[in-house]
Structure formats: structure tokens, C-alpha cells
Amino acid sequence: MSAYAHGYKTRRGLLRPISALATIFLSLALLGLSRADHASLHPLRTVVHAWSAPLVERVAKAIDPVRRPFANLATALSTADEVESLRAENHRLRGLTVRLDELERDNRDLGRLLRVASVPSLEAVATRVMSVSPGLVSQAIVIGIGRTRGIAVGDPVMSNDAVIGRVVQVNDTSASVVRLVDARSRVPVLIGAGQARAVLTGDGKDQPRLDFLAPMANLVDGDTVITSGVGGLFPRGLAIGRVAKVEGVWRVDLPDAPESLRVVAVLRSTTNIPPDLDHAAVRAQSTGAHSERQVAAGQVSGRSLSGPVP
């Protein structure tokens, strides 16, 4: 008997078509429920995530030595240009630092005089990206820290000093982050010196588009885009990217190339940090270089954003 005949004849004839129909129906039903963001799916996600996250993390660590040479090669190819631009930017930022100190002092004094309500402090926590969503529909990533590290739903996630998305689901040791390019993402923003208001809308493409832009808004290619703070999703003033007109539509160039999404920083509210967290150890790392192991363990605090958010 041939291998094929063996395969076909020894199995129960009707089981396959029935299970095929059932799974197709189930898949379509799940897709419909996901599109509607039905609440009944959330427990399923949480349970499967909690169960699988350690396994995924182990696999990520195991294949890292294989993956790293390829990533390093890609980085090396773009290093020369990057060094030049970083040098220029460093020069400019040094000049701005002095001015920033002055403005911060003025801002604090004026805030005190006007009795402005204080904004919750934020602190950056670096972590490794555990997995990336494969597909056009979803542009999400899973990171290796969760509730036990003080991460909460809604926390902004940064890469290359710009917002790349926000936390939408938190488990004990992992969290899901929806990126700005995801079709589910909507972020109120301010654009350029004129502070034109718009909503940054993800549509699955590399550059999310600007919706609800005032017709009179005077935009120029390269204008900076920052979060507006409207709606309370993000604090005001976090950098996002630069404006670009693509095929007659205003879009935003994001600095978060997928190649750079290996380590990201979550801005957690200092009020969410568990009391048993070793702050001394975390702060000690914030000034120096940190090892991959510490980053992987989510023990490293990047630049501290403590103090009033601009």
C-alpha cells in the first residue's frame, strides 16, 4: 500500500471534513469577535499568555546567539551615517541642555505660583522584546516585563527616544504593546511650531496617517509630532516622529524601524511601582551601561523621567 493510500485509508473518513468545517467556522467566529474587541476573548488571551510567556522567552534567549550576528551586520552597515548624525545631534543637544535647565527652573517656579496640579512622575524601564506579531493585520509586540515590575495598561512604550506604542494587556511577567502603526491605534497629537492638533491613526502601513487635521493647519515636511495629552492616553510632549506628505496625505515618519525593536523602554508611573521593588539597584543602573542580562531581566531603568512631564 502506498504511503498516501495508507494515510487516507487508515484514518476515519468523516472526521477530517467535519473538523475542517468546525475549525474554519471557529476561526471566522474568532476573527469577528476580535474585530469587535469582544471582552470574552480577554481571559483566553491572559491565560494562554501567562502559560506560554516563559516558554517564548526561553526560546528567544536560546536563539539570540544565532539572531545577533545578522542584526549586528545590519547595524554595522548603517553605523557610519548614524555616527555622523548622532555627533551633530549631540553638539546641538549640549547647547540645549543649559537652556533646558533654565526653562525647567522657570517652569517649576511658575507652576508653583499658579498652583498647577502636579502630573504623575514617569520612570523608564528597559526591557527586551520577546516576540513580534507576524502579519499585516496586527502590529503588536510582546515585552518581557509585566505587572510585577509596575507595568500597567496604557503605559507608553518608547524606542529611539520616541513613542512606539502603548501597553494594552498586562500579565505578571509579560505585556502586549500595540504599536502606533497598528490599525487599532489612535493617538491625539500636536504638530510643528503652530501646535496644530490631529489624531495619529494607524492603518497597517509604515507611516501612520494624520486624521482630523484642521483645514487651515500650516504643515511643512519635517515638522515634529508630539503627543498632545488629550484624552489622558499619553502624557503631553512625548516625541513621535516627523511629518511627511505621501501621495497627498499627511503621514508621520516614525523612527522605530522594525530592525531596532529589540529593546524598548516602558514609561511606568512611579505610583505603580510595587513596594518590594529594589529601587536602589534600579537607580544605580540608570547612570551607567547595563548588561544584556539585566535588560533581559527587566532590572534596568533607563533615563529617568521623574519630575513634571513637559
Next chain:
Amino acid sequence: MTNEHSLLNSDYMADQTWVGMAWSNIGPTVTLALTCLLALQSAGSAAFAAMTAGLLPTLALHYWGVRRPRSIPVLVAFLAGVWVDVLAHGPLGFWALTYVATALTVDALTPILPRGLLGHTASLVLTLALVACLLWGMSSVYNWQLLPITPIGTAAVWALALYAMTALVCAAMSAMVRLWTGRRVPRKRWISP
């Protein structure tokens, strides 16, 4: 026409031992699970790599679907897809439907295409083409806008190139089991204890 003496069919010889039988039952599922885990490991890679990685389980499904028809139940393909959907925080059912469609396509193509390298290649190309169309259609309907097909097409071409590697890994795992089986449990003894 039979291919009992072909290299591909040598897995069936290993089935005579308990390890071989266990492998023939769970081996395809194990490799599918491994490719699902690898599908999520594209962090730090270029954008097209994420989509290509998502197609890795379809390669495993094709490999086993051609060599051992129906060795991976449709329900297992569905559960693997749901697992990837959950871990990737994508819409549930997206990859599940893709993997189910892959398993059914390979099922349908295997009996009608000629055997051998040509038939397998044709089956793989047709399966990946159908999967790419399905992914593009689902993505467009889900987002309610026509998305570019180029990224998915590029990913499918890369997946085609990666097939040889996936097949090598699956074959190497089978060969290792056969070697181990031969040493520990003599085939003769299993047939007539």
C-alpha cells in the same frame, strides 16, 4: 504506484519500534509547535522577516502533509494558529484560519499532483500562493481597506527559499529518532517479541 522503498517512506520503518511509533504520532505536531515558537522570534529583524516568520508553520504543515498525509490533525493546526494569534496579540483566528487552510490545501493537492521533486515543488508553490492570497484578503477585509500585496508576496518568496531549511530540520529530527530507535529497541524484537 508505491513508494515504500523511497527515502521518504523510511519513516514508516521506524514506526515498528515504540519510539518510532511515538515519533510518527507526535513528531509532526512537535515540529509544528517549534515553528510556531520560531514564528514569533523576529524581533530586531527587518519588517518582511516578521511576515516570513509567520509562514514557517505553513512550511512544516506542508512538509508533513506531503510526506505523511493527515499526520497533523486540522484541529492541531487550528490550535497552533490560535496560539500564535494570542502570543502575537493579533486578532484571534487570523493565523488559525491560515494554518487550517494550509493543511486542507496540502490534503487536496497531494493526491492529484505527481510525486517526486517536481510534484512537491508545485504543491509548495501553489500552497504558498494560496496562503499569500488568503493572508492579503483577510488583512484587507479586517482593516477594511486594500492593503499592498507586495509585503506578503515577498514573504511568500522568502518562505519558498526557507522551505529547504525547514525540510532539513524535520528530516534531521526524523533521522535522529530513527538512529536512536535502532540502537535501543531492535526492530526485529518489536515485530515478534
